[in-house]
Amino acid sequence: MGGLWHPGWRRVAFCGWRWIHPGSLARAAERVEPFLRPEWSGTGGAERRLWWLGTWKRCSLRARHPVLQPPRRPENSNPLTRAQQEERRRRNKTTLTYVAAVAVGMLGASYAAVPLYRLYCQTTGLGGSAVAGHASDQIENMVPVKDRIIKINFDADVHANLQWNFRPQQTEIYVVPGDTALAFYRAKNPTDKPIIGISTYNVVLFEAGQYFNKIQCLCFEEQRLNP
């Protein structure tokens, strides 16, 4: 084992010395030597110890010498690449401007989309949204269509927390298109404290709801019921 080590040690010592102070050849040898002693753990081998020293990676069997490497040229002094670089920079700037403009355009479109979508829905009537033609001044021009009778059922729901007794006074009513109708609901406060509630309405079927125009009701405002 000792005999096998000798040539490697010498080569390695030379590599190790190159990166340490040039005057300390003897000291480097002293530093390298203890780790190459045979009684040190034989599992790693010489490579691991030298890696520990920090010089193994840079060492190769053919040690580099500064004279043998080709000299490096500074890049900026080459006139051909400078024009290319400027061209590249200009192109980059225009691209950046375009990208920024697209981003700002997207932001503006997201703001503009809200009224545009509403307009679109109104014209096409998608999703059961309000179609123009629900103006209240058209009521006086309405003519009832007497042969189409529509039956409307009335229902009242109360939220669990609201202690009102809320009932419709009529369960159903027959109307015809072009007619105004009156419907009554009764609300009673059975507790001994005043309760404020608010009501809303909806029409089921949803497609039919857009054909009903509510003129006035007790809803969408807080109503206070005394005991």
Added chain:
Amino acid sequence: MSTAMNFGTKSFQPRPPDKGSFPLDHLGECKSFKEKFMKCLHNNNFENALCRNESKEYLECRMERKLMLQEPLEKLGFGDLIGGKSEAKK
């Protein structure tokens, strides 16, 4: 209403009423008119078209008692009733 999280189903958007909301009839000032209207509905098997006079009277009561803003009755859809009344008077 539209609280069920169904994606893609149509939902109902309640539109606020055209003339807003009117206050509750707390003191029961127009109760007699209301009772007349309900009785008419019951008698006529809940046909609204036959009880329009009573509904008109109820709304007039409300307007008098300031429970409702004054509106010309044509705007509320009772134009034919007013015309018929004036003709009958003649």
